[in-house]
Amino acid sequence: MKTLVLIQMVPDLVEELIVDRDGTRLDSYNTHWVINEFDDFALEQAVLLKERQGGEVIVVAPAMEGVEDVLFTAAAKGADLLIRLNGDFEGEVNNHSLARQFFPFITQLKPDLILTGVSAHHRHDGALGALIAALADLPYIGYVAGVTVTDGKAVARKEYPGGIICEMEVQLPAVLGIQSPDTPPRYVPISKIRQAMKTAQIEEQEAGGADLSGGVAISRLIQPQASGHAVMLEGDLDQIAEKLVAIFKEQGVL
Amino acid sequence: MVEMVTQEAPPLIRTEEKLKSCIQCGDCSSICPVGYLMDFPPSKIISALRAEIYPRVLSSDSVWFCVACSACTAVCPAQIPVTTGLMTRTKEELLMEGRVPEELKKALESTQRYGNPLGESPRKRTDWMRGMEDRVPLLGNGRSETDILWYVGDYASYHPRVQAATRALAELLHLLGVNFAILGNEEYSDGDSQRLAGEQGLFEMLAEKNGRVLKKYRFNKIITTDPHAYNALKNEYPRLGIVYPVQHYTEFLAERLEALQPLLRKPLGSTITYHDACYLGRVNKIYEAPRALLAAIPEATLVEMPHYGANSLCCGGGGGGMWLDGFHWEKARTRLSEWRIKEASSVGANILAVACPYETPRFEDAVKTTGKAEELTVKDISELLLDAIR
Numbered sequence: 001m002k003t004l005v006l007i008q009m010v011p012d013l014v015e016e017l018i019v020d021r022d023g024t025r026l027d028s029y030n031t032h033w034v035i036n037e038f039d040d041f042a043l044e045q046a047v048l049l050k051e052r053q054g055g056e057v058i059v060v061a062p063a064m065e066g067v068e069d070v071l072f073t074a075a076a077k078g079a080d081l082l083i084r085l086n087g088d089f090e091g092e093v094n095n096h097s098l099a100r101q102f103f104p105f106i107t108q109l110k111p112d113l114i115l116t117g118v119s120a121h122h123r124h125d126g127a128l129g130a131l132i133a134a135l136a137d138l139p140y141i142g143y144v145a146g147v148t149v150t151d152g153k154a155v156a157r158k159e160y161p162g163g164i165i166c167e168m169e170v171q172l173p174a175v176l177g178i179q180s181p182d183t184p185p186r187y188v189p190i191s192k193i194r195q196a197m198k199t200a201q202i203e204e205q206e207a208g209g210a211d212l213s214g215g216v217a218i219s220r221l222i223q224p225q226a227s228g229h230a231v232m233l234e235g236d237l238d239q240i241a242e243k244l245v246a247i248f249k250e251q252g253v254l
Numbered sequence: 255m256v257e258m259v260t261q262e263a264p265p266l267i268r269t270e271e272k273l274k275s276c277i278q279c280g281d282c283s284s285i286c287p288v289g290y291l292m293d294f295p296p297s298k299i300i301s302a303l304r305a306e307i308y309p310r311v312l313s314s315d316s317v318w319f320c321v322a323c324s325a326c327t328a329v330c331p332a333q334i335p336v337t338t339g340l341m342t343r344t345k346e347e348l349l350m351e352g353r354v355p356e357e358l359k360k361a362l363e364s365t366q367r368y369g370n371p372l373g374e375s376p377r378k379r380t381d382w383m384r385g386m387e388d389r390v391p392l393l394g395n396g397r398s399e400t401d402i403l404w405y406v407g408d409y410a411s412y413h414p415r416v417q418a419a420t421r422a423l424a425e426l427l428h429l430l431g432v433n434f435a436i437l438g439n440e441e442y443s444d445g446d447s448q449r450l451a452g453e454q455g456l457f458e459m460l461a462e463k464n465g466r467v468l469k470k471y472r473f474n475k476i477i478t479t480d481p482h483a484y485n486a487l488k489n490e491y492p493r494l495g496i497v498y499p500v501q502h503y504t505e506f507l508a509e510r511l512e513a514l515q516p517l518l519r520k521p522l523g524s525t526i527t528y529h530d531a532c533y534l535g536r537v538n539k540i541y542e543a544p545r546a547l548l549a550a551i552p553e554a555t556l557v558e559m560p561h562y563g564a565n566s567l568c569c570g571g572g573g574g575g576m577w578l579d580g581f582h583w584e585k586a587r588t589r590l591s592e593w594r595i596k597e598a599s600s601v602g603a604n605i606l607a608v609a610c611p612y613e614t615p616r617f618e619d620a621v622k623t624t625g626k627a628e629e630l631t632v633k634d635i636s637e638l639l640l641d642a643i644r
Contacts, residue, residue: 191455
């Protein structure tokens with residue numbers, strides 16, 4: 001089985017986010033990029049499937065700051081083929097353009113399963129997986145929390161409110177938007193990543209031009225504004241504790 | 255016959271020869287403060303290795319109880335390096351298999367990504383010195399030389415509680431007129447606790463990064479806030495070719511007691527007990543300097559706990575324990591820090607003095623969970639000294 005994992009980088013929320021002067025995007029100088037957590041989950045799910053039933057895991061990621069480390073870490077986890085997609089991904093990008101740039105890999109590589117994170121916190125135009133599935137005319141299931149594959153079919157597990165678990169069967173090839181893998185992503189020791197840096201190769205491919213059509217235009221990007229909904233408790237520690245207990249009782253927590 | 259020890263040899267192989275000298279006295283397992291919680295305490299691991307059933311050891315995750323306090327190593331009559339050669343190596347085996355408790359994994363990944371286990375931005379490493387920039391010189395930006403390079407460390411830089419102690423030490427250095435500077439945002443985690451949690455590769459990567467930064471500057475000596483950083487710089491970095499004279503801040507201040515003493519005028523009127531940090535005391539034999547500093551505080555009585563000196567009890571934060579609180583509590587419903595607080599309380603102390611950045615937050619939590627908040631205060635020695643000055 002051939003599994004294609006599509007990864008994108010997202011702004012690192014550990015760093016302070018600064019809005020660019022034009023007011024519609026983040027200041028690129030101050031933005032650090034990290035792997036989208038849901039894409040990391042998708043990678044883990046792909047590696048788990050490979051460990052259970054063999055096959056090949058191919059990872060494609062747009063060329064951005066830190067992406068080599070992400071790809072080598074993927075190799076250390078068990079990815080077989082690493083592809084860096086060269087292009088301007090720190091400028092104007094949305095999920096529609098990214099889907100169009102990822103789509104050729106589906107026709108070229110003919111994967112059985114395409115996994116990607118169910119969402120990315122800096123995108124505003126829907127789920128990447130759903131857009132790719134539409135372009136490739138493949139079925140899509142989003143918010144997947146565990147996958148098994150048998151006889152050319154995947155069973156995707158989804159979680160609903162109230163503790164309800166749903167299992168959906170889908171004919172492969174298919175695209176799945178991963179919310180969480182069967183088990184949390186594994187830790188990869190530095191020594192294994194360094195080993196991967198020595199042995200694994202990153203293939204490079206040029207991305208097509210960015211076609212942003214279908215996405216949303218951002219008119220204004222602003223920091224969250226402080227609103228008047230918070231109640232500040234005044235007084236010394238004992239008075240504050242007393243007021244807090246009264247609020248807890250009023251809300252039925254105590 | 256001279257035993258050949260190569261830098262490349264993995265710890266377990268280096269230990270194997272020594273393991274043959276184990277007399278199975280069981281002292282290592284008996285003295286281990288968490289040995290009773292382990293499926294395979296140290297002596298049992300050695301037995302498993304001898305019986306060639308070591309994979310059974312790896313079937314259990316109970317080695318994560320080990321806080322690398324080095325009590326087993328100190329007590330071993332055959333001088334087997336039990337902590338680093340056996341326990342850490344076993345953790346390393348689990349780590350290589352990816353079997354790492356989630357909270358430890360997060361700390362290790364944060365260290366990989368940000369250079370500190372707290373997952374904070376490297377750019378915020380100097381946030382603790384806000385408002386005292388005039389008293390804490392930074393290397394870089396034109397300054398490349400200092401007498402004393404203060405390696406501040408992770409928790410001293412980032413942890414909100416520990417930052418207060420860090421600021422106190424900065425004030426003390428300033429008051430003593432020490433020509434010092436810090437690395438600021440160029441500093442990386444020393445990596446010692448990550449090493450003792452089994453992540454040798456990460457430790458070496460951090461050491462290389464710190465080594466490259468240190469090489470840029472000229473200084474006469476390094477002082478550290480953290481006993482783990484002190485241990486790394488003194489005992490581990492030289493193995494990687496990074497060799498500098500290093501002192502823990504308590505040693506450094508104790509050497510300047512003559513200048514410090516006249517400043518200590520304010521009586522504290524307290525009964526103080528001192529907690530020997532594992533990597534200051536047992537591992538590096540620094541027992542007197544912290545006590546000399548505390549003895550210099552006017553109207554303070556120093557009392558010892560049942561476990562002190564080489565027989566001190568770990569706070570529970572070493573060897574990755576700092577990032578395994580949930581694991582320990584979930585499996586054992588007990589905390590070493592609480593045990594220690596009960597000891598401090600039992601000797602009538604109203605101040606527990608510490609000299610390790612792991613300990614202030616750990617013991618302050620334990621003071622609350624044991625209901626001792628009314629009677630016992632936890633303070634870093636640097637804070638106590640400053641209290642006695644102002």
